[in-house]
Amino acid sequence: MNADQPTLVGGDSERQTKTKKKIKILIGNSAQNTQQKLQTFEAQALGFADQLFRVALRLCRDRAKAEDLVQETYLQSWRSFHRFELGTNLRAWLYKIMFNVHYSNQRKDRLHLVPVEETIAETLAYDPPTPQRLTEAEVLAALERLPRDFQIPIVLSDVEELSYREIADVMEIPIGTVMSRLHRGRKILRTELVNYARESGYKVSNMAKRGE
Amino acid sequence: MECRNFKELLDSYLCQELAVETNHQLLNHAEHCPPCRAEMASRRNMREALRRACSQDRLSEEACDRLRARLRAEVSASESLIGRRQRWTSLFDLRFAIPITVTAAVLIVAAVVMLPFLKSQTTPAQLFELSEALLSEAASDHHKCAPKFIQATRAAVMPSTVEPTYVGLEKVAASGAEGLRLHAAHVCAPDGRRFAHLVYTRDGALISLLVTERDKRALKIGNLPSADVSLAGLQEANLKNLSLGAFQTPKHVILVVSDLPTAENHKLAQTLASPVVEHIRKLDGQSVAALPQYRFDDGLTVLIASLRKGER
Known part of the structure; x- marks a missing residue:
């Protein structure tokens, strides 16, 4: 019996150190x-x-x-x-x-998005040619004037280059809505820029490339 | 492809959203139509201007640092949580099983031993609070039984066949019942609980003095009283438009129920019940004088005595 005891104790202590190690590892x-x-x-x-x-x-x-x-x-x-x-x-x-x-x-x-004025773009039957000379400031100003519901899909698409499908997922709106908002938004944006170009005296049909 | 179609599809073309075939059709058209080719260039140009313009907005360095710091804080918070969880799980390790069991056993034994002491720490008012069951039974007895005796004119005497404690109760109560008219003295049990019932009137108001033997249900805590119930004093309640006042003795509960307002019932209960309470307490084998004194009572007495000495 006495001879057996040390091995028993040894076994126990060994097991203990093992558990300690296991805890530490965990x-x-x-x-x-x-x-x-x-x-x-x-x-x-x-x-x-x-x-x-x-x-x-x-x-x-x-x-x-x-x-x-x-x-x-x-x-x-x-x-x-x-x-x-x-x-x-x-x-x-x-x-x-x-x-x-x-x-x-x-x-x-409790600040909900202003409902989209779907009629805004409907009236724009005429799609003017895009001005060729435009500065970043002009584009940005025109973008700022867009209703937010049009602005955000345009930024996601043209700036961030998300696909229409991704925009629909991100904004949680149907893909058809994404497409129609992009279409109308871009139309408004172009019209704004054309108007601006006219006011500034640019010729819209000016073919001269903008020097960089 | 017509120019109109070309313009409609142009943006989607620039976004690479069109099928390969449609792309070819578009490019074909642009090749043969200079204005559309120019429009394509303009729109591409506009797109790039827009991208450049928007790309100037960048998250500031400070905001970026704040963001990183916030993420680190979040991580260290979740880590300390994980660490804690693991320390807890390690408690269930076999090595700790015996010490934990022993500690738990000691705690349980201590809790059991301490239980009566813990109980005595609750205030007497809580300890001796009467159960709603008892109060509603008393109110119901008054409500069902007392009205029957309003017209009674015969002198009311408690029959000698009832419990010895209740015999002659109307005589005991008489000393506190000044200005009241006694209509009946009997023992009744309309809802199962036996009450000694004295029915009085005063200026048309119906008043019941009820005495009942205490049982386990009498107290809210459901136990028999472990200390002097006289500490509870007068307890009051309002049930079904009735006012109730209750006193307790070690073995009985004495109630005064009436349709008087609470304040009036309170006054009445004090005068009407006190001789009965005194009487029954004596019968219960514990006169007031023989009741054990309580520490806080002693303390108060000493305090008052010392204050009085100071006055002098």
Whole structure:
């Protein structure tokens, strides 16, 4: 009996150190995992911060609010990053989260989007030729004057180069609505620019290329 | 393809949303139509101007730093949560099983031992609060039984066949019942609980003095009283437009029920019930003098005595 005892004790202590190690590994692993995950997330997602911010600016029309919206978007997407499938479109996913956050903020503020004035573009039967000489400031000014419901699809499409399908997903509106808003929005934008060009004395049909 | 179609499709072409065939048709048309070719160039130019214009807006360095810091904070918060969770799960490790069981056992034993002490820490008012069941039965007895005797003119005497405690109750109560007219003295049990019932009137108001034997249901906590119930004093309640006042003795509950306003019933209960309460408490085998004194009572007495000394 006595001879057996030391081995018994030895076995016990061995088991104990094993469990201790296991616990340490568990804790260490999870911390490491989270750090690694954050690094992956930052490397992949933070690159889109400027792009998100640009759209956020159109949504909020205020720099500070847009910054908050971008931050909230990143926090939310970090929290659900485990649900994101690597290899799918991260940028569209981020936009979608941003619109979700924005919509829920709006619901909180009880500040709903002004309903689209569908008639605005209907009256524009004439589609003028696009002016060839235009400055960035002119384009931006014309964009600012557009109703927000037209502005945002145009920015998502022409600036951020999202596909119509992605815009529909992000904004949670049917793809047909996206297309009609883009169509009308662009028409209004062109008309605005033509009017501006006329007022400034430019010839719309001027073929001279804008020197850069 | 006509020029009109070309213009309609041009934006979608620039967005690369068209099918390959349509792209070819468009390019074909542009090749043979200089104005449309010019329009294509203009729109492309406008698109690029728009992109350049919007790209000037960038998230500021400060905002970017804030964003990173916020993410780090979020991560460290979630990490500490995970750590805590794991420390908890490690408690279930076998090595801890025995110490935990022993500690739990000690705590349970301590709790059981401490239970009476813990109870005595609740205020007497809470401890001796009468149950709603008792109060509503008393109110119901008054409501069902008392009106029958308003017209009674015969002298009311409690029959000698009832419980010894209740015999002669009307005589005991008489000293506190000044200005009241006694209509009946009997024992009744309309809802199952037995009450000694004295029915009085005063200026048309119907008043019942009820005495009932205490049982486990009498107190809200459902236990028999563990200490001096006289500490509870007069308890009052309002049920079905009736005012109730109740006193307790170790074995009985004495109630005064009337349709008087609460304040008047309160006054009446004090005068009407006090001789009965005194009488029954003696019968219960515990005169007031013999009741154990309580620490806080002593403290108060000492305090008052010392204050009085100071006055002098």
